[in-house]
Amino acid sequence: MKIDKYEILSDLMRRRGFAWGSFEIYGGARGFYDYGPLGATIKRKIERKIREAFQREGFFELETPDITPEEVFIASGHVEKFVDPLVECTKCHARYRADHLIEENLDIDVEGLSAEELTKIIRENGIKCPQCGGELSDVWYFNLMFETYIGPYKDKKGYLRPETAQGIFVNFKRLNAFARNKLPFGVFQIGKAYRNEISPRQGMIRLREFTQAEVEIFFNPKETEHPHFDEVKDEVVRLYPIEHQLKNLGMIEVTLEEAVKKGYVMNTFFAYYMAMVKRILLDIGIPEKAIRFRQQLPEERAHYSSDTWDVEIYSERFGWIECVGIAYRGDYDLSRHMKMSGADLTVMIHYDEPKIVKKLKVSLNMKRVGPKLKKDAKRINEKLKEMSEEELKKLIKSLEVTGKAIIDGYELEKEDFIIKEVEEKITGEKIVPHVLEPSFGIDRPFYLLLENSLTIDEDGRIYLKIKKDMAPIEVAVLPLVAKEPLTTIAYNVFRTLQKAGFIAVYDEKDTIGRRYARYDEIGTPYCVTIDNQTPEDNTVTIRDRDTREQIRVKIDELPEKLKELIFGSS
């Protein structure tokens, strides 16, 4: 019989203080999870690894509110697109996605249609409930965002953010100034996001409130070679491209260099961050064999993305689970916010050498036309300024041929204009940066780290073989028996380790074997045991969680030795 790891793990998580369903004493609430003392520690360690990795890339951290005024999500497209059109059978009350139902029945694409239009199509084509043949209700849109109101008068609508990303986009102007107008630069935010999932399931895999670490990398779309790609080009990754999914060709293993050359991945800029994400997951302690990159099919991509690779982690229980999405968002978000807010979210790109271009400059000879046009003169002059090269040429031609031109109802003569050809020095252009977004879920990797770490020996020992530096208790200090002088010495050793920065515990209760088991179960990598020899020569033993082997070291050298064992490069 196969042991159900999920059962053992969720029991362990509850019992030993890792994580459990929220609001237990009131019956619970679906889609919400609490992190206990050990779980919260691990979660913070995961966040820390991600934070430090991006800080090492020179990226900036940002923190913005969870509650967001609705304009932001109108601009981002979430109000319109982050929705599912639903219908309900009036007879058996089964619910369906209206768009899917229509697509199945009529084989037409109804993407982007309004609820009224979808309802009309259902009525006109007599689509009925596929279960019982009953009449269907009108279509309504269900938005997955939690709504709220800002202030006391319910006049200002807001939403709990469904992604942390928008907090970064709306701050682009300041961030760009902080980056001193130099692309590329990256900004990340670690925080909560909220989605009112229709049906959360599978433990912590689909939550209504969850933690994300989202990174927005702003770059010039003309510069898609990553300067440090060489550092990662030989990294082998497991890819599952769109074509391989459609034709059932299975996964491939290639170096990132090949992946770009063969066109699986769009460019080295994208590939570089794939490598980075993979390294972070490895650093967290996800086994390499449990990591793959799957390219999202066009129909599963979010509204803002034109290409997305999911980084999936394997779960014995749930199969491959999306844990990180690396999305190419193009200039979608910045352009939308520019339009909606009127802010200038462009970046000046300086050319290597200024370009000299000849340009026609046409303006009114104010001395002549001023008295004639009076206050309209200024307006017409502005109009000339906005004319394109082509329109100006047309105007000049008209003046040369007929001697006159009509602008805004005024007939003007050649002498009314000053026509000059000037040389203009153009030092650069304004562009809307493109965005590459690695977006980490934190809760899913947390669960998958535990699941992948849970180990059951042949002799039935159940322990958490979590990567040593990720353990929530890093070292347990144990007197072999609860007797003096061992207890006092042990307590002092424990206190020393705490002061040296370790997450340590002191424990004298129960037999030594039992205590070892207790700390193995929660993944404590080392137990330091104070035994009879300790009072004689000031040495203690360090027991390894995985091998159960012990080494003996001097107390003075203990902190250094443990640091090396737990955090040392291995």
Place this chain on the structure above:
RNA sequence: GCGGUGGUAGUCUAGCCUGGUCUAGGACGCCGGCCUUCCAAGCCGGCGACCCGGGUUCAAAUCCCGGCCACCGCACCA
């Protein structure tokens, strides 16, 4: 959301069908003590539960209804 199954201390569970000696039993755990010199030993004492609400009944952990939560299947998963 729909359908199925279930919900008893921190955990696993007995009891439920056939309502009443259930003051709800056990094991593990946890706390205190004794003992114990290296991998879940032993002894003594203690802690701790019928998911929530309503109904039926003289009497409900037990029967009925509703809710909540969990698991499975369907649907859903920007």
